[in-house]
Amino acid sequence: MVNDVDTGPTKAAVPPRAATRGSSLMSALSWCTGSLLTLALASALPAQAAGDAYPSKKPVTIVAGFPAGGAADQLARLFAQKFSIAFNQSFVVENKAGAAGTIGAAFVARAPADGYTLLMGVTASQSIAPSIYKGLSYQPEKDFQAVSLVAQIPVALVVTSAVKAKTPRDFVSEAQARPNPFSFASSGTGAIPHLTGELFQKATGAKLLHVPYKGAAPAMSDLLAGRVDVMFDHLPSVLPHIRSGKLRPLAIAGAQRASALPELPTLAELGVPGVEVSSWFGLLAPAGTPMPVVEALQAEVVKILATPEAKAQLQAIGADPVGNSPAEFSRIISADVKKWAALVKATGVTAY
Numbered sequence: 004m005v006n007d008v009d010t011g012p013t014k015a016a017v018p019p020r021a022a023t024r025g026s027s028l029m030s031a032l033s034w035c036t037g038s039l040l041t042l043a044l045a046s047a048l049p050a051q052a053a054g055d056a057y058p059s060k061k062p063v064t065i066v067a068g069f070p071a072g073g074a075a076d077q078l079a080r081l082f083a084q085k086f087s088i089a090f091n092q093s094f095v096v097e098n099k100a101g102a103a104g105t106i107g108a109a110f111v112a113r114a115p116a117d118g119y120t121l122l123m124g125v126t127a128s129q130s131i132a133p134s135i136y137k138g139l140s141y142q143p144e145k146d147f148q149a150v151s152l153v154a155q156i157p158v159a160l161v162v163t164s165a166v167k168a169k170t171p172r173d174f175v176s177e178a179q180a181r182p183n184p185f186s187f188a189s190s191g192t193g194a195i196p197h198l199t200g201e202l203f204q205k206a207t208g209a210k211l212l213h214v215p216y217k218g219a220a221p222a223m224s225d226l227l228a229g230r231v232d233v234m235f236d237h238l239p240s241v242l243p244h245i246r247s248g249k250l251r252p253l254a255i256a257g258a259q260r261a262s263a264l265p266e267l268p269t270l271a272e273l274g275v276p277g278v279e280v281s282s283w284f285g286l287l288a289p290a291g292t293p294m295p296v297v298e299a300l301q302a303e304v305v306k307i308l309a310t311p312e313a314k315a316q317l318q319a320i321g322a323d324p325v326g327n328s329p330a331e332f333s334r335i336i337s338a339d340v341k342k343w344a345a346l347v348k349a350t351g352v353t354a355y
Contacts, residue, residue: 057118057296062093065121065286068107068128069190070100072220074156074239077320078284079123082153085307086300100218102354103191104128105136112141116291118300122147124287127194130339134347135193135354144340149332150286150297151304154322156237157261157281158199160270161250166232171207171254171275174233178209185232186212188222192354195282196222198343199235199256201350203270206277226250237282238263238321257281263321283339284322285332297329 063086067079076098083094099107108128114120122128129143141147160171166185168174178185189197192215204211214231216222219240226234227249234241238261244250245264254270255261258279270278286304288297307313308326317324327335 057299058090058092061119062095063090063119063121064095064097065123066107066111067096067098067123068100068104068125069098070218070220071098072223072240073190073218074237074282074320074322075104075123075125075284076220077239078153078317078322081313081316082123082286082304082307085313086303089303089307101191102136103132103194103197105132105139105141108132108143108147109140111287111289112146114289116148116289116293118288118292118296120289121150121300122287123153124285125195126282126339126343127191129287129336131193131195131198131343131347133340134344135352137354144333144337146290147287148290148292148297149329149336150288151301151329152283152285152325152327152332152335153304153308154284154317154324155281156239156284156322158195158235158256159238159241159245159261159264159267160199160203160233160235160253160256161226161241161245162233162253163226163229163231163250165229166251168253169251171270171273174253175207175209178211184210184212186214187233187235188214188216188226188231189234190219190222190236191215191217193347193352195237195280196235198346198350198352199278199280201352202278202280202346203235203256203275205350206270206275242321261321262318262323283325283335285325301329 065079065083067075069075079096083096086094099110104125104127108122108124111120111122132139133143166174166177168177187200189200197213197215200211200213219236222234223240225231227244235256241250242263245252252267254273255267256270256278260267260269286300305326308324314324
């Protein structure tokens with residue numbers, strides 16, 4: 004009775020070629036479905052995914068528009084070291100000094116907007132330069148993408164041992180009694196140290212001879228060597244020499260005392276009003292840099308500045324850490340451009 008269980012017709016119900024065509028069709032449908040699903044998932048990924056890999060292509064350059072040793076250089080190197088650890092990629096500092104930081108700023112403004120060339124921007128190059136330099140090759144508010152303000156740094160009035168005065172008023176009297184004016188060094192025409200000196204002269208009537216340098220470091224070298232007499236400079240540059248006794252501080256040229264030198268009064272406290280300046284330092288990228296990259300850098304800046312180690316490092320050199328959003332930093336730059344335009348007009352300073 005085996006013939007009663009004939010399975011032959013059942014096996015032959017689907018011809019061999021038909022089975023092959025069906026299998027191929029199912030494979031094709033499966034491949035298409037998988038590919039479409041992959042494309043759909045890729046298109047649904049947030050924009051941040053493009054920035055997640057940053058910086059994976061090559062080392063990142065942070066440009067400092069001043070020579071090694073100055074405040075901009077010190078801060079650029081501090082963040083290059085921190086970023087290298089955080090992003091597991093090399094961040095290197097390149098010094099492009101000259102013209103109060105504008106040479107370095109111009110270089111970054113022309114760089115590809117991919118996050119691999121950044122600027123440790125300063126007040127001089129981003130807020131003062133438009134009022135000082137005719138035909139400036141970049142527009143600070145249009146050619147850069149703000150990342151984060153890094154630090155605010157006070158300016159101190161320091162003198163060499165050749166100056167006998169112990170207070171700003173005594174210094175003014177000594178300057179007025181001399182047949183030849185005291186010489187004051189700066190990191191460059193139009194930089195904060197230069198304008199602070201001009202404001203001081205306007206407020207006190209003292210006549211000083213301005214001697215510009217290509218950065219704070221060479222200016223400081225000549226000051227320490229006694230080739231110039233006085234300097235208005237950022238605390239990171241002068242603080243080590245104040246502590247060693249090589250320079251004598253007379254006052255802080257700011258609205259409030261410096262946290263690194265709380266015992267040193269401001270010029271206003273000592274009877275010299277109208278000289279209230281400070282300088283900011285902040286990270287910028289070329290305009291058009293993808294926002295995921297900007298946001299990744301900004302988040303890391305804030306994270307770094309929140310650590311006790313970074314706070315201590317900045318405060319040790321006389322800098323007050325900040326850390327803010329790109330929008331907040333942009334507003335500060337815009338407000339500063341207007342403020343310094345008025346001050347430049349008041350002092351009559353020009354780079355030509």
